[in-house]
Amino acid sequence: MRGCLRTQKKLIMLTTSDRHSVLVIEDDPNTAALVALYLERESFRVLTAGDGKTGLALAEQHRPDMVILDLMLPKMDGWEICRRLRRFSDVPVIMLTARGEEVDRVAGLTLGADDYVVKPFSPRELVARVKAVLRRSSKPATERKKTLSHADVQLDLEKRRLRVKGRSVALTPHEYALLEALMSAPGRNFTRDELLNRLYPLGEAVVIDRVVDVHIGKLRQKIEPQPAHPRYILTMRGVGYRFVDQQPHEGETPP
Secondary structure (H helix, E strand, O other): HHHHHHHHOOOOOOOHOOOOEEEEEEEOHHHHHHHHHHHHOOEEEEEEEEEEEHHHHHHHHHHOOOEEEEEEOOOOOOOHHHHHHHHHOOOOOOEEEEOHHHHHHHHHHOOOOEEEEEEOOOHHHHHHHHHHHHHHHHOOHHHOOOOOOOOOEEEEEOOOEEOOEEEEEOOOOOHHHHHHHHHOOOOOOEHHHHHHHHOOOOOOOOOOOOHHHHHHHHHHHOOOOOOOOOEEEEEEEEEEEEEEEOOOOEEOOOO
């Protein structure tokens, strides 16, 4: 009998720990309670915060699987929370706001939000969107890439090793972080600020964006056949850098 009880307790603990956690940052208590109610009915674990600073602190402390983020918040608005979240986490974010203009949606998605829901909204639809975003961001381990490669450049993500034309090339931690970011999204334009956040995700150092240029220059020396005329890490004038995909984009130029 005791063995059965222990087994049941283990199953309950496993079931609880396997549930996705959602942090709801919303200053209207009625809206927060309604969202929490519908999420809990679908077996999500829910944390709530009524202001921006508290929400950001809970995100750092608990590392939820999803953040539902209102834009108009006291103490720190949703734009700034999303900006700071992206310094230390890739957690999916659904923005929740009464403002539905296209410029606001584009701005939110540019900051790294995964979806955008305009008030008034259907709680059932919001839960459906939460599930959809989590499905997109939670690929099975078998589907995750273990190696990033392009032409002669291969980056082993498990062993954290780089090979160029079959030769092993040593990277510093900062060089590895930058190369992994760029190769993970070929064709995407990264701003210097975005890449700087990869180097110092918690803002623990006061640095300038030219630090990124220095590391990019060293990376090019290690992977480019002709560093002065890069084929892989391309400069986007006035923006930042991107890893080559297929066709050159307008505005690309070596530094």
